[in-house]
Amino acid sequence: SCGRIIVALSGNTGTPDEGLxxxxxxxxxxxxxxxxxxxxxxxxxNTWHHYAISMANSASNLVFNFYLDGSKVYxxxxxxxxxxxxxxxxxxxxxxxxxxxxxxxFDGLNCVGASKLSAxxxxxxxxxxxxxxxxxxxxxxxxxxxxxxxDISNTELGVYFKFNEGITGISSYDSVILDYSGRYRDWE
Numbered sequence: 433s434c435g436r437i438i439v440a441l442s443g444n445t446g447t448p449d450e451g452l453x454x455x456x457x458x459x460x461x462x463x464x465x466x467x468x469x470x471x472x473x474x475x476x477x478n479t480w481h482h483y484a485i486s487m488a489n490s491a492s493n494l495v496f497n498f499y500l501d502g503s504k505v506y507x508x509x510x511x512x513x514x515x516x517x518x519x520x521x522x523x524x525x526x527x528x529x530x531x532x533x534x535x536x537x538f539d540g541l542n543c544v545g546a547s548k549l550s551a552x553x554x555x556x557x558x559x560x561x562x563x564x565x566x567x568x569x570x571x572x573x574x575x576x577x578x579x580x581x582x583d584i585s586n587t588e589l590g591v592y593f594k595f596n597e598g599i600t601g602i603s604s605y606d607s608v609i610l611d612y613s614g615r616y617r618d619w620e
Contacts, residue, residue, distance in 0.1 A: 578614025
């Protein structure tokens, strides 16, 4: 089934949807929520922050948490039906749309690569299992070791990008981002 997770910053200053918001979709089930108390000015403050999002099904509800610098600042036990499993290939982008989001303003537009991020990201981690607040706090400023095909440490780490690995000046090297999750798949 189709699924998507969008984390975005709305520039609609002074409106209820200003600031940080999320769109989570599985099939026809869509949850769109703004994080109250985090208008654009509190996110764009020229200071490094650690942001973490966790979501998981709990009974028939989706539980969604947002962490800022290790503290849980928002929790939503959504009445929306729990999200189904996303199957098939995972195609994703960081810093731009993969496809148009499920909101009316984008109907009929070619959205691939639209809404490009203008910011700096130090790391990106995607975990295939729920991380609790203690794990988020303990690991927010440290590197996480990925496993290998023979070492099963952190098997739930799906993707781990480090965007601060230096610049060689050779565009064919500098345009490649390495996945440090440690998983290798032999496609032969």
